Amino acid sequence: MTPPARHATVATPPGPFSVVVTTGTDGEDVVLAAGWTGDVADLLPVVHRSLRPTWVEHAGSLPVLDTVEAFVGGDVAAIDAVRVRQRSGPFLEDAWEVLRTVPAGQPDTYAAFAARCGRPSAVRAAANACARNAAALFVPCHRVLGSDGGLGGFRWGTPVKRWLLDHETEHAPVPVPVEA
Incomplete structure (x- = not known):
């Protein structure tokens, strides 16, 4: 069973940016999907089937969006420490x-x-x-x-x-x- 996930959106100069996160084994958020859309339904199909959550709740805000805002503000290295999880070959x-x-x-x-x-x-x-x-x-x-x-x-x-x-x-x- 896949763990529950949360999503949130923040405004950026090129458009709304949304992120889907899950909780890692250490309790910290891990990004499953992200992109320039205001609709979480655009993100879920790109998550590997073994990681795709069965349900996603709206979180309002997520700590990772602070990182996105720092990036937009000019700290382009802010994104380097964000944890992600993807699966494939x-x-x-x-x-x-x-x-x-x-x-x-x-x-x-x-x-x-x-x-x-x-x-x-x-x-x-x-x-x-x-x-x-x-x-x-x-x-x-x-x-x-x-x-x-x-x-x-x-x-x-x-x-x-x-x-x-x-x-x-x-x-x-x-x-x-x-x-x-």
Whole structure:
């Protein structure tokens, strides 16, 4: 039996952002799904069937939404510590972990992301990992671009992806050059 889940929504510049959480074994919230929608019904189908809650109650607010507001306020690293739970095959689960290592303000191409995943020839599989990511923002699939530098796709629309990339570029820490 899947544990009960809660959902809540917060306003963001590109639109309403909703999150579905469950409680981890340590009592802390874990994100199952997130995205730019005001309707929780848009999120539940992307949760793996083994994790999909049988019911979800409206929480009004959730602590993770404070993190979203910090991100929107310019702390683009705030999302890095949010716990997520996704299930699939080994490549997708590994790829989702690797997505969390793509720095804000320094997007990868699908080819570079595939190489980062240890499978440089698996560009389509890398793109599939982005497309099947249920925890948008916290697993930042928006940080992966087409090989031509174009936006590529995004479940929540390319205007949202463009806003995220521009926001992160504006607020990301400037990397310190390494001297040779």
